[in-house]
Amino acid sequence: MLLKNNAREPFTVKDCSLVAIATGRKAQNLRELVEGVRQIHRGSIYYHFWGGLLRPNFDDPQFHNDFAVWSHYALHDDILAERLAVIDPTDFYTLELLRQELIEIIEQRLEEVIRPLWVPEDTQFHFIRSQIVVFHANKNIEHPKDLAEAVPQLPVGCIFYHFIDARRRQPKALDDFRAWLAGFGDTYEELSFLLASVDPYFVTLRELRQQLADVFRHYFRQVAR
Amino acid sequence: MSIIEEYAPIVGEDMIEHLRELAGHLDGMKVVHVNSTKVGGGVAEILVKLVPLMRDLGLDAQWEVIRGEEKFYECTKNFHNGSQGRPVPMSESLLKVYEETNAENAEELRAMLEEADLVFIHDPQPLPLLRFCPNRKGKWVWRCHIDLSHPYRPVWRYLRKFVEDYDASIFSLADFAQQLPHNLYLIPPSIDPLSEKNMELDETEVDAVKEKFNLDPERPLMLQISRFDRFKDPVGVIRAYRLAKTFAPALQLVLAGGGATDDPEGDAVLTEVRAEANNDKDIHILLLPSDAHRIVNALQRAADITVQKSIKEGFGLTVTEAMWKGKAVIGGNTGGIRLQVVNHHTGFLVSTPEGAAMRIRHLLQRPEKAREMGRKAKEFVRDNFLITRHLKEYLSLMVALFHGDEERIEFEMKPDR
Numbered sequence A: 001m002l003l004k005n006n007a008r009e010p011f012t013v014k015d016c017s018l019v020a021i022a023t024g025r026k027a028q029n030l031r032e033l034v035e036g037v038r039q040i041h042r043g044s045i046y047y048h049f050w051g052g053l054l055r056p057n058f059d060d061p062q063f064h065n066d067f068a069v070w071s072h073y074a075l076h077d078d079i080l081a082e083r084l085a086v087i088d089p090t091d092f093y094t095l096e097l098l099r100q101e102l103i104e105i106i107e108q109r110l111e112e113v114i115r116p117l118w119v120p121e122d123t124q125f126h127f128i129r130s131q132i133v134v135f136h137a138n139k140n141i142e143h144p145k146d147l148a149e150a151v152p153q154l155p156v157g158c159i160f161y162h163f164i165d166a167r168r169r170q171p172k173a174l175d176d177f178r179a180w181l182a183g184f185g186d187t188y189e190e191l192s193f194l195l196a197s198v199d200p201y202f203v204t205l206r207e208l209r210q211q212l213a214d215v216f217r218h219y220f221r222q223v224a225r
Numbered sequence B: 001m002s003i004i005e006e007y008a009p010i011v012g013e014d015m016i017e018h019l020r021e022l023a024g025h026l027d028g029m030k031v032v033h034v035n036s037t038k039v040g041g042g043v044a045e046i047l048v049k050l051v052p053l054m055r056d057l058g059l060d061a062q063w064e065v066i067r068g069e070e071k072f073y074e075c076t077k078n079f080h081n082g083s084q085g086r087p088v089p090m091s092e093s094l095l096k097v098y099e100e101t102n103a104e105n106a107e108e109l110r111a112m113l114e115e116a117d118l119v120f121i122h123d124p125q126p127l128p129l130l131r132f133c134p135n136r137k138g139k140w141v142w143r144c145h146i147d148l149s150h151p152y153r154p155v156w157r158y159l160r161k162f163v164e165d166y167d168a169s170i171f172s173l174a175d176f177a178q179q180l181p182h183n184l185y186l187i188p189p190s191i192d193p194l195s196e197k198n199m200e201l202d203e204t205e206v207d208a209v210k211e212k213f214n215l216d217p218e219r220p221l222m223l224q225i226s227r228f229d230r231f232k233d234p235v236g237v238i239r240a241y242r243l244a245k246t247f248a249p250a251l252q253l254v255l256a257g258g259g260a261t262d263d264p265e266g267d268a269v270l271t272e273v274r275a276e277a278n279n280d281k282d283i284h285i286l287l288l289p290s291d292a293h294r295i296v297n298a299l300q301r302a303a304d305i306t307v308q309k310s311i312k313e314g315f316g317l318t319v320t321e322a323m324w325k326g327k328a329v330i331g332g333n334t335g336g337i338r339l340q341v342v343n344h345h346t347g348f349l350v351s352t353p354e355g356a357a358m359r360i361r362h363l364l365q366r367p368e369k370a371r372e373m374g375r376k377a378k379e380f381v382r383d384n385f386l387i388t389r390h391l392k393e394y395l396s397l398m399v400a401l402f403h404g405d406e407e408r409i410e411f412e413m414k415p416d417r
Helices: A030-039 A042-053 A066-073 A078-085 A095-112 A144-153 A156-169 A176-182 A189-196 A205-224 B004-011 B013-026 B042-056 B070-083 B092-115 B127-132 B153-163 B203-212 B234-245 B266-277 B293-302 B317-324 B353-365 B367-384 B387-401
Strands: A011-027 A125-141 B030-035 B060-065 B118-122 B139-144 B168-171 B183-186 B221-225 B252-258 B283-288 B305-308 B329-332 B347-350 B408-410
Touching: A011 A030, A011 A042, A011 A156, A011 A176, A011 B013, A011 B387, A030 A066, A030 A095, A030 A125, A042 A066, A042 A095, A042 A125, A042 A156, A066 A078, A066 A125, A078 A095, A125 A144, A125 A156, A125 B013, A125 B387, A144 A176, A144 A205, A156 A176, A156 A205, A176 A189, A189 A205, B004 B013, B004 B387, B013 B387, B030 B042, B030 B092, B042 B060, B042 B387, B060 B092, B070 B092, B070 B153, B092 B127, B118 B127, B127 B153, B139 B387, B168 B387, B203 B293, B221 B234, B221 B293, B221 B317, B234 B252, B234 B266, B234 B353, B252 B266, B252 B293, B266 B283, B293 B317, B305 B317, B305 B353, B317 B329, B317 B367, B329 B353, B347 B353, B353 B367
Parallel strands: A125 B408, B030 B060, B030 B118, B118 B139, B139 B168, B168 B183, B221 B252, B221 B305, B252 B283, B305 B329, B329 B347
Antiparallel strands: A011 A125, A011 B183
């Protein structure tokens, strides 16, 4: 689904919220985990990589997806946890590619371990999927230079929608800001390059909002000189 | 100032704006919440604020309470215990009272419930109401606040037949859910930072509460706030206190519990706790009235060590409350406590009185570490467990319920205001 923010048209700000739904599918060992990953709806893969940003979740400095967290805290398999933690979902254009990467890493680990570990029943992995509710934020941004002032005021749901969720909607997995700026020809090529350097995966949404605000502010301050 | 605006200094204007935008798509919707007690217990504390906030955002929200005689509450207390795994009696006569009480309440509530766009039924007490509203036009959602992961099977088999007729269920955590033939939504509960129980208090008020209960302000204070309920393991807390006191002789313990009108078992547990305390003058057992919110608030602020050593827990809102007051919490490794107490970051998870005693000694010896964990705990609650986040998830779920099971629900138009 493409965002209807075309060149020279105002940037329509949208907000979003995730609704979490238990799928009922659980895993108590690695084999069950890989089977779950293979068969679960792709929305569940999305949720376990990105959902942590929009739901109650402690910002673990070591592990940034639910599969790695579970491998460390429940399975106590740090080799697997580290391999899973290093997966950056922004490297994968589609969730199917991301799913394949997960399967390969878990299968490789299954070949290495003599006997797959089991976790107690009360620490099993629960596959959760989500519905995303997207709505208008009652705000338009008329010109790119207005981004510097607007972005720090946006609810974090807007940041998630335009900078993270956008990668599922836009061609070449662009965020919505870069997609909009591309409509101005090469005028904002440098700004787009700076935005491409913002890694959304290792920060909270508040931190991400601050990073984006800094990029816009510094860029337009430089341009004004 | 509207009620919702009062939260802006705590959660930020952006959150308030987010809630208004989301609620704009639900303007005027008739929503009814039903539970079985107006005071006492986490459910009532959430509804007392959630419902006015929904109204403030333009929804036509109501809160109704069903009423019953002693036998009804005896039956639902058995459901409560049985849902959490304890074998309980299931006499035909009590089940009859349960269903008849719901039928009587339905007589009073039917018109409102059948007209509502959305009905939220909280916990098992009002569960059969749906069957007595055959002309309902809206969606009905069962909101389960308890840990249903390992129910006593006869209880769940009985309750399940009522739940299956609902359009959806909500559980606090995925671990708590049972498979059902409809969507199982996940929404953790929350606390209200502006309520009497959680608002900022002057130091003088905290000092006055210490004095009122003869607590020595110069000596360390350990606290567990909870109903006198075996799942909260108050006896285990006394044992942990005794183990720690060997190394910290000045330690004082407060076990403070409120009562709820739907809990007939509290007195028996209180007797067990008093026997275990055995007249130790440093153990203060406080039976507080259900409206003693400011006292609970003051005790939580006064505590040096906060414990919630439950062996079974729904979510554990007393943990959230203590964390909001900047306290590291020593919590039982169970249920929703796990979601809040991030081991070594916002507190410690323990499984035994011995484990609790070790962490009590640890925090008493390292007050700076306790303060640092407390700071993290408060910010964690601010981001995740305040009522504004809870409200956001309710609103999102309500939107989702009326737009099918699609992965993406996208509004192309702004709501009419």
